[in-house]
């Protein structure tokens with residue numbers, strides 16, 4: 001294989017690929033590494049890999065293991081943060097280069113689309129399995145709750161001033177449980193999505209206005225809408241809930257002062273989602289909700305869409321689970337990526353396809 005040929009292959013590898021020497025300094029990096037790390041060859045070559053990945057990066061452990069054992073090593077789900085770039089989960093491969101003095105080839109590839117899809121479908125079934133239990137629990141809790149609240153009311157009439165504070169407390173807390181039950185019960189709402197042609201901007205507008213009047217009063221909003229966006233096939237109530245939940249999380253994450261939430265829409269015809277059976281549906285409508293809060297805690301990032309995952313004292317962990325269920329019911333997907341200072345949720349939806357969608361909805365319902 002001549003050098004030009006080698007150069008061609010090296011440049012064509014679509015994944016960040018590097019060679020480091022025995023001291024873990026970078027010897028070579030392919031163009032995919034340059035774009036992945038937003039760092040030029042010149043900035044990389046000769047410098048220690050640790051300078052870009054951090055000295056405690058798990059990638060270095062993989063490299064050292066490969067060098068020590070003289071075998072190629074793969075590790076999945078490694079969090080890689082290259083310099084200032086957002087952290088990403090990568091599968092990392094390291095292979096010692098024969099006949100060198102400890103050089104190691106590193107190849108990183110992001111968790112494949114297939115794995116991501118799996119996880120999305122996983123969220124969906126997680127939400128589904130909660131559905132039945134949620135409906136049952138909610139129902140079972142409501143009756144005794146009404147009893148407790150009623151008893152507290154009766155007590156209140158016979159008690160002195162000091163003790164009334166306690167019955168007040170009982171009332172407040174039962175009301176709180178009632179609200180939680182309301183939210184849980186939405187999972188039990190098995191009503192199929194009413195898919196109608198829907199202008200997403202109308203829904204986003206409503207979500208933003210109600211957020212601004214309430215829980216997001218402290219936020220500064222920016223909007224960037226693509227006015228030519230075609231309608232989606234959507235259930236207005238469910239999508240409103242989706243965007244409200246995302247805005248609420250953003251509002252809860254941002255600082256009291258200087259907090260910003262951006263809402264944008266775009267048309268991205270390239271994105272397709274594979275369906276069982278081999279067909280695929282285009283998901284060209286993109287809605288992005290981003291905030292400048294501290295980001296999703298690293299230990300939660302893989303699980304935020306699962307039910308009951310919350311980092312908040314009074315959190316239910318149901319907001320994103322509901323988002324994922326509703327978006328999936330629309331045939332769409334929701335993705336998130338996060339780093340300190342920028343957390344972004346992207347909802348991708350299909351466009352309204354007229355009678356085709358109607359016929360399908362009929363067949364489903």
Ligand SMILES: Nc1ncnc2c1ncn2[C@@H]1O[C@H](COP(=O)(O)OP(=O)(O)O)[C@@H](O)[C@H]1O
Nearest residue numbers: 249250253295296310311315316317318319320
């Ligand atoms: N915009 C965001 N910024 C930071 N963390 C977030 C954001 N959105 C969601 N999260 C994290 O995901 C968790 C789950 O969110 P959610 O399902 O809405 O439940 P809850 O809001 O009740 O905690 C939150 O507790 C929080 O840790």
Ligand SMILES: [Mg+2]
Nearest residue numbers: 248249319320
């Ligand atoms: Mg929430």
